Amino acid sequence: MYELTVIVEFEAAHRIVDYPGKCNRLHGHNWSVEVNVIGTKLNELGMLIDFKELKKEVNKIIEGLDHYYLNELDAFKVTNPTAENLAKYLYDELAKSLLLSGDTCVKSIKIWESPKSAVCYSRGKENV
Ligand SMILES: Nc1nc2c(c(=O)[nH]1)N=C([C@H](O)[C@H](O)COP(=O)(O)OP(=O)(O)OP(=O)(O)O)CN2
Numbered sequence: 473m474y475e476l477t478v479i480v481e482f483e484a485a486h487r488i489v490d491y492p493g494k495c496n497r498l499h500g501h502n503w504s505v506e507v508n509v510i511g512t513k514l515n516e517l518g519m520l521i522d523f524k525e526l527k528k529e530v531n532k533i534i535e536g537l538d539h540y541y542l543n544e545l546d547a548f549k550v551t552n553p554t555a556e557n558l559a560k561y562l563y564d565e566l567a568k569s570l571l572l573s574g575d576t577c578v579k580s581i582k583i584w585e586s587p588k589s590a591v592c593y594s595r596g597k598e599n600v
């Protein structure tokens with residue numbers, strides 16, 4: 473099994489609606505997103521998936537978040553833009569958009585809200 477990782481970053485503002493504390497107020501983060509893809513079959517170049525291709529797909533999704541107020545986006549108008557919900561959103565969007573061959577699939581999305589706080593989202597293949 474190969475496990476491949478790319479990391480992308482974006483900046484965005486949010487507020488955690490109904491949070492009993494300061495995170496209820498509008499504030500921003502430099503988010504760091506770690507994408508993990510797994511699989512067993514390498515292509516003719518000896519790659520699971522080209523880092524370049526993977527980053528391109530991740531960045532297409534990130535473009536929709538970068539420098540936005542996340543609570544105003546369709547995905548987070550009702551769902552609180554917590555690190556948990558952002559991780560799942562990124563996982564779902566990437567699983568939809570990524571052209572993967574064989575048994576290659578998105579394993580997990582880990583999103584860092586700060587250098588000390590992160591959430592990792594993953595799920596079994598049966599729920600994809
Ligand atoms: N499980 C989660 N907990 C919290 C989330 C979250 O998304 N998932 N988010 C927040 C807030 O967004 C907040 O901005 C971050 O909280 P926190 O790390 O506590 O804030 P600071 O960076 O200011 O760290 P301090 O240790 O308080 O200085 C809260 N919790």
Ligand SMILES: [Zn+2]
Nearest residue numbers: 486495499501
């Ligand atoms: Zn926050």
